[in-house]
Amino acid sequence: MSFAWMEKKDEFEVIDVRQLRGNFLPMIQKKAAELKENQGLCVIQSFEPVPLYAVLGDIGFEHETVKISNEEYHAYFYKAISIPSGEKSKTPPPQPLGILKFKQVDPLVANHLIKVWERIYQREDAAINQKNLYLIAFGAGVGAGRMRQATRELVKAYAAGATIAELDEVFALLIWLEGASTFVSEISTSAAFKAYTLIKNMEKQGKERGVILTALMEKFGERNPGVGIFA
Secondary structure, three states, rough: OHHHHHHHHHHHEEEEEOOOOOOOHHHHHHHHHHOOOEHHHHHEEOOOOOHHHHHHHOOOEEEEEEEEEOEEEEEEEOOOOOOOOHHOOOOOOOOOOHHHHOOOHOHHHHHHHHHHHHHHHHHOOOOHHHHHHHHHHHHHHHHHHOOOHHHHHHHHHHHHHOOOHHHHHHHHHHHHHHHHHHHHHOOOOOHHHHHHHHHHHOOOOOOOOOHHHHHHHHHHHHHHHHHOOOO
């Protein structure tokens, strides 16, 4: 794919995140939101920043990435349209920020793993839709005792359209599969169960899904030490 705007990519603000530690996604989102139509930015990363494509694409950006080497990628983001505030996408669900920790060890490993993530979660010919994929990942996280991961997958499943009835059935299945004692002592005390409870309570109050998702990300997003990768 080629874009005419790439001819003026040298005018874009450059953000080099290769040496940064922690979650730099909010910083990039903030800078992107401040740009006007026909402006852009360049993100330099040591692996292809695939998670950014969807996040910035939702707010009107086109992208093109140039591979400089196995450890240097220049991702150019161009603001093709300005989306009115009332029409902007709701708060995005958690991104695979754990990849950033792989980068600290070996950028080449990080780049390979982001390709695996893209293959599993973003393949166009997927037989399992994204909502059900997240629900499966949620159950796998609980079964493996990785409640931090499980909470993130639960939030993503809800963002992808999971209903409270579906979540009820999944938690009922966990009682059966994991056992009553494990459910009471481990699952019902987890951040994942608290997120599930928040969804149920807010839906009973008649809140819209977008409002609920925003509340989920505020309480069970990256700043929550029981959920966030860098909290």
